[in-house]
Amino acid sequence: MKLPSFEFLRARSLAEAWALHSDAGGDAVYLSGGHSVVPSMALRLQAPSRLIDISQIAELHGVELQGETLRIGAMTRHAEVLANPLIARHAPLLSRAAPHVAHPAIRNRGTIGGNLALADPASEFPAAVLAMRAELEVMGPEGRRMIAADDFFLDLYETALIPGEVLTAIHVPLPPEGRVFGFDEIARRRGDYAMVGVAAQADMSDGVVSDASVTLFSVGVTPMRAAAAQDALEGAPLSTDSIARAQAALATDLDPPDDPGFPAERRLQLARVLLGRVLTRMEAVQ
Ligand SMILES: Cc1cc2nc3c(=O)[nH]c(=O)nc-3n(C[C@H](O)[C@H](O)[C@H](O)COP(=O)(O)OP(=O)(O)OC[C@H]3O[C@@H](n4cnc5c(N)ncnc54)[C@H](O)[C@@H]3O)c2cc1C
Numbered sequence: 235m236k237l238p239s240f241e242f243l244r245a246r247s248l249a250e251a252w253a254l255h256s257d258a259g260g261d262a263v264y265l266s267g268g269h270s271v272v273p274s275m276a277l278r279l280q281a282p283s284r285l286i287d288i289s290q291i292a293e294l295h296g297v298e299l300q301g302e303t304l305r306i307g308a309m310t311r312h313a314e315v316l317a318n319p320l321i322a323r324h325a326p327l328l329s330r331a332a333p334h335v336a337h338p339a340i341r342n343r344g345t346i347g348g349n350l351a352l353a354d355p356a357s358e359f360p361a362a363v364l365a366m367r368a369e370l371e372v373m374g375p376e377g378r379r380m381i382a383a384d385d386f387f388l389d390l391y392e393t394a395l396i397p398g399e400v401l402t403a404i405h406v407p408l409p410p411e412g413r414v415f416g417f418d419e420i421a422r423r424r425g426d427y428a429m430v431g432v433a434a435q436a437d438m439s440d441g442v443v444s445d446a447s448v449t450l451f452s453v454g455v456t457p458m459r460a461a462a463a464q465d466a467l468e469g470a471p472l473s474t475d476s477i478a479r480a481q482a483a484l485a486t487d488l489d490p491p492d493d494p495g496f497p498a499e500r501r502l503q504l505a506r507v508l509l510g511r512v513l514t515r516m517e518a519v520q
Pocket of ligand 1: 264265272288334335336337348395399400426428
């Protein structure tokens with residue numbers, strides 16, 4: 235289907251992006267990879283009069299160590315998330331999530347910033363940044379804000395971004411020695427959005443878990459932190475018993491949607507099975 239008509243403008247700086255957004259009086263959207271904006275316009279789900287290309291803005295580019303965090307620019311494309319050695323070493327849940335995101339053609343254009351700003355509840359990266367306790371750097375005319383991933387995803391396709399603000403980067407705290415990670419999803423076909431997904435990390439000290447962080451996606455309107463499952467893992471070895479306790483705790487953590495084609499109880503059961511699989515295979519970065 236042809237797109238509705240629109241004005242296309244390219245911003246060369248953040249200040250220019252904010253000004254172009256403000257001039258349009260709320261009838262503008264930012265464009266990064268375009269792999270969600272353009273299909274949604276073709277499907278007439280939205281028809282903004284102005285698209286503002288932010289892909290050339292310097293602050294949105296690059297992957298670099300900054301003190302105790304890895305800063306990943308919002309324009310980092312999914313394919314680079316998959317291939318970047320700094321991300322593989324310091325933000326391994328993103329590297330492990332990336333092969334599950336769509337197909338190579340989409341991964342070559344889609345960006346991590348666009349993906350997080352869209353906040354699709356079935357998307358892999360939001361759950362990964364939540365599990366890694368990352369912070370999101372956003373910049374607007376009022377200045378720069380750092381938002382904890384736990385406070386960023388507010389509702390279905392709704393984030394803490396204020397209209398006009400740009401998500402500029404993701405800051406991932408560097409993992410300590412001994413941290414183990416796991417990620418997996420169940421999808422109907424490779425590359426499809428997940429029916430259920432899990433991202434997890436935990437610190438191991440003398441064989442005992444501390445600071446477990448477990449998140450799920452495609453189980454509600456946002457990526458979800460499984461707090462009761464985390465508590466069930468704390469202070470014990472990762473064993474059949476502790477994993478079974480975490481699986482049982484998901485009944486407290488989750489209240490999945492009850493879809494006639496995919497009943498809530500079935501989704502909860504898939505989540506339990508997948509959590510068991512992920513926790514059994516947790517491993518450190520090689
Ligand atoms: C066939 C198909 C299959 C897909 N499968 C998956 C999948 O399995 N898993 C998955 O996670 N995704 C999937 N996607 C979505 C894909 O990953 C998108 O590219 C991604 O979600 C959006 O990134 P983008 O850079 O293309 O964003 P865009 O489409 O450019 O923008 C998306 C939204 O975010 C806003 N935005 C973009 N960048 C910023 C920014 N820096 N700051 C503030 N707002 C911003 C835009 O205004 C827009 O509202 C699929 C897409 C397609 C077409």
